[in-house]
Structures are given as structure tokens and as C-alpha cells.
Amino acid sequence: MTLHRYHVAGWSVRSPRPLPYLARDVGPEGPDPIDITFDAFDPPAAPTRTVGPFTIHGPDLIDLHPPGGLRLRIHDGRAIIVADSDGLSAAEVHTFLFGPAFTMLAHQRGRPPLHAGAVSLDGRTIGIAGNSGAGKSTMVQALVQRGARLLSDDQLLIDPATRLAYPAYPSAKLWAASATQLAVPTDNDARVKDGFDKFHIDLGASFLDAPR
Template structure:
């Protein structure tokens, strides 16, 4: 049994979770992850997710069955010879997304780094380069806080606070090569998957969750154009934050639409939100990194590279 930090809780897990930071000594677990071996793998008929009330969620993937209850209990059922990387991938993704919903924790579909100017988050749909950008910022001396999911604590006043989460980066082989990392030293995020798992270095946990200083929504620049940053305000900012919530369908399916909307509003009004357009070319990523550095030093409403 290992103890780990994630979001607002300490997790005791029956399976190793190297993607999470260890819990501090003496921490009392408030979430239990139980691993069970069962005779058969999930069938296609089981793979439709089901909410049995607002605090009981079950789903299956090709690698395991998952059940999340009461914001405190997660049961993972695996066949006799499981793909444990795949089991962890869905546990830390969809299963923990349901756990966050049940615990009232709002998550962005975003990565985040800490550095000059404070914590900056970068949100985008899957396949839009979040992990690659986060990895390159890490190479430039920023502390990587998250890759794909960013749980937030939303106080009644002041900016949202960034909670601890998964620091495993999911990188395409060309992104790994651009970082100068030996891809043969990395394993796929699950069997047969084209992305590779890269574990970011861990620092000592902060004394308190740091505030989120800025949120950048990633997009693709027009062909031939350089990177640019423009601030969003009002309804466009709120809608953009809501669109980049992590697994928002889980909140809707469990009857928590109002909580989702309220959290998106709190983030959009508590943190400056920017649209970051950048060239879709790894050879030009230095242009984007330079623009981000300039903007973190002086976060004006509009900036062009």
C-alpha cells in the first residue's frame, strides 16, 4: 500500500502510482484505491459508463473495470495478466475525474508550470501540443506541476489555487526527440499506444497550494504567422474556461451542471485568460517559448512574436 498526494486528498492505493507525488509522513488517507484480480477482461457491452446516483460511477475499458463511490472509494478490477500502465492511465484519467466531481473539485484539461510570473496553465484539447509545450518549459527551468489535468481549489475570494496532480507527460516520439531524450528509455503510456510516458522531476511539496496566475488557451496560428497572445474577457473567457473543463460530461451526468458553471465563472473572473496562437511546427517552438517568457514578465493584453 502506498500513500500519495492528489488534488485535495491523500490516496492509499493498492497499486503503485509513480505518476503521483508521495504523501507527507503521517498523512491520513481519505481515498482508498483497491485493486482486485478477476477471471475475465471487460467485454464491449460493459464499456458504457453508468452513474447509479450522483456518487456512484462505473465504467470499463479494454484493460480494467472501475467503480468510484462517495468521493472516497475506487475499485479497480483487472484480468489475470493486466496491462498495468494502461490500468493507471484510465485510473488517473476518467476514474479520478469522477472522483474529483464527487469531491467537488473542479479540473481543467490543462498542464501547468511554475516559474517567473507565478503558475501558468495551458489548456487545449487532446492532441494540441499541451504536453510538448509543458515539457519544453520544464527544460527551460520551469517546475512542471501537471501535464493533462489540473485540479483547482476555488476560495470564496482570490484566485484559484493549484492542487497536486499527475506529473506524467504523454509525449509523441517526435516531441521526445526534440527534447533530446532517449526514446528507448521511455515506455508507452499503455500497451500498443504511440505516446510515451515521461515522468517529470518532483520538487518538495509547497507549504500551501500556489495561486494560479494565468491561463493560456492554446490554438494554431495561421500558416506562416508567428505566435501571438490576446486576452479574453467577459462571456468569451467564461465559455472558454467551461469548454476546457476536464471531462465535463461527468459533472452533467451526475447532476452537477450548476457547480461546473459556477467553477468556470470563478476561474474566468479570478484569473486572466489569454488565447495563445502558435505555429504548428516543432522547429519554431522557440518562438513560442520566447513569447511566453516576455508575456510572463509583462502580462499585457496583447502581444505578438
């Protein structure tokens, strides 16, 4: 089976399906790659705790059940299983796979992300933090339009040993109103999820594919 190779936050990612919103990994594969698979899974027999859309079976085994029927299992800091994704667009799968599911995997790896965007501008890395809806992605997009290079839209991973910020993926999420204000075209196929007037925006040309 041919595996597609990508990298996120300094980690190699392998998937049997294309993941069009990630940066391709063309160099040597890093240690401890993350495996994405698409298959069914059953609940384990272990005691569980439910917190919002997460079912926590233990620190290394967490299920995510977002609205819409998609199910994801994050385990051992090494893998994410995606179930019931038929009928969903690549954009919708990306929203949850490399949103809350990837956040949990980063926690399992001991490097929890900051809820922040980041750009590189004039030789400096600038983090943009705030609650959901505060305008992080809008600010990221506005700075990119002024010459900044994108590192992260809303998940900022920093290596505590080197204090370097690692690039996430080459896109940002914008509400339609923000996209209109910034004169950014949107694509219905890139809608983050059904019924949401929010879109993934390709920023590959401005993506800084190296830690800063």
C-alpha cells in the same frame, strides 16, 4: 496490510499496491483520503446511463470501462476499485486510474479539474489549456526544459476558495514524435496503453510538490 501512501491534488491517496507514477505522501495523512483497491465488482441493480466508456448508476457511483478489459468503479468521492488489471503494466493502469477515473472522483468531490496542464515559472503559475492533441503536454515539457516546475500535465485542480493550483503527479504524457523533437528518451514499459505510441515521462526532478 501495508498501504502505500501518496498525494494528488492536495488529497491523500492510499493503495495496497505501489503506484509508481504518484508523489509519495510522507507527511500527516489528510482528511477524507482516497482509497484505491484492486478487486472484482458487480453492476448494481439501480437504473443506469451509458455515456462513452462510462456507466453512470448515480452521481456517486460511476463505472469506467476503457478498451482493453480494465474496469474501474468510482464511488462517493472516496474510493476507486480497479478490476481486471492482470496483465496490464503499471503505466497502463495509471493512464486510466489517474486519468478519466480520477476526473470523475474529483467531480464527486465538488472540484472538477480543468483540462489543462500547469507549470510554475518566475513566480507565476501558467495554465496551458486546449483540446486533446493541441500540444498541452508538449508545451509543458518544453517549459520544464527551460526551467519551469511542473504542477500538472493535463488535469488542473484549482481550489476556488484560495485560487491555488494543486500539483497532480510528477509525470507527463508525450507522443513519440514530440519526445523525439524534444530529445526526451522514452521507455516501452511506460507506454500509456498497448498499441499507442505515447509514453509517460518521469518529471519528478522538476515536480513542484506544493500548491501555487
